[in-house]
Amino acid sequence: MTRAIDKVPHCNTMAEVRAGVNALDDLLVPLLVERSGYMTQAARVKNDESLVRDEARIETIVQRVRAKALAQGGDPALIERIYRALMECSIAYEHDELARLRAAGLAPKKEHA
Numbered sequence: 683m684t685r686a687i688d689k690v691p692h693c694n695t696m697a698e699v700r701a702g703v704n705a706l707d708d709l710l711v712p713l714l715v716e717r718s719g720y721m722t723q724a725a726r727v728k729n730d731e732s733l734v735r736d737e738a739r740i741e742t743i744v745q746r747v748r749a750k751a752l753a754q755g756g757d758p759a760l761i762e763r764i765y766r767a768l769m770e771c772s773i774a775y776e777h778d779e780l781a782r783l784r785a786a787g788l789a790p791k792k793e794h795a
C-alpha cells in the first residue's frame with residue numbers, strides 16, 4: 683500500500699508546494715461539504731440540543747483517525763488536533779442546523795414522562 687505521506691514529491695519552489703496543496707483542497711472541500719451534510723442529518727435525527735455534543739463519540743473518532751494517520755505515515759498528534767477542531771465546528775454547525783430545522787417546523791422531541 684502506498685502511504686499518503688509517500689505521495690508528496692520533493693518541491694523546489696513555493697509554486698510547486700501551492701499547486702500540490704490546491705489539488706488536495708480540490709479533493710478535500712467536496713468531502714468536507716459531504717461530511718457537513720451528515721451534521722444536518724444528525725441534527726434532525728437527534729432533535730435534541732443536549733445530544734449534539736457526544737464526548738464518547740468524539741474520543742472514538744480521535745482514536746480512529748490517529749490510527750489511520752499513523753498507517754498513512756502522518757503525525758497522529760496533528761491529525762488529532764485537526765479533528766478536534768473539525769468536530770467543534772461540526773458541533774456548532776449541528777446546533778445551527780437544529781435551530782434552522784426547528785424554525786422550519788421540526789417539532790421538538792417529546793419530553794420523557
Ligand SMILES: O=C(O)C(=O)C[C@]1(C(=O)O)C=C[C@@H](O)C=C1
Pocket residue numbers: 721724734735736737739740743768769772773776
Ligand atoms: O456522531 C455524532 O453524534 C455527531 O453528531 C457527529 C460528530 C462529528 O463526527 O463531527 C459531531 C458532534 C458529536 O459530538 C460527535 C461527532
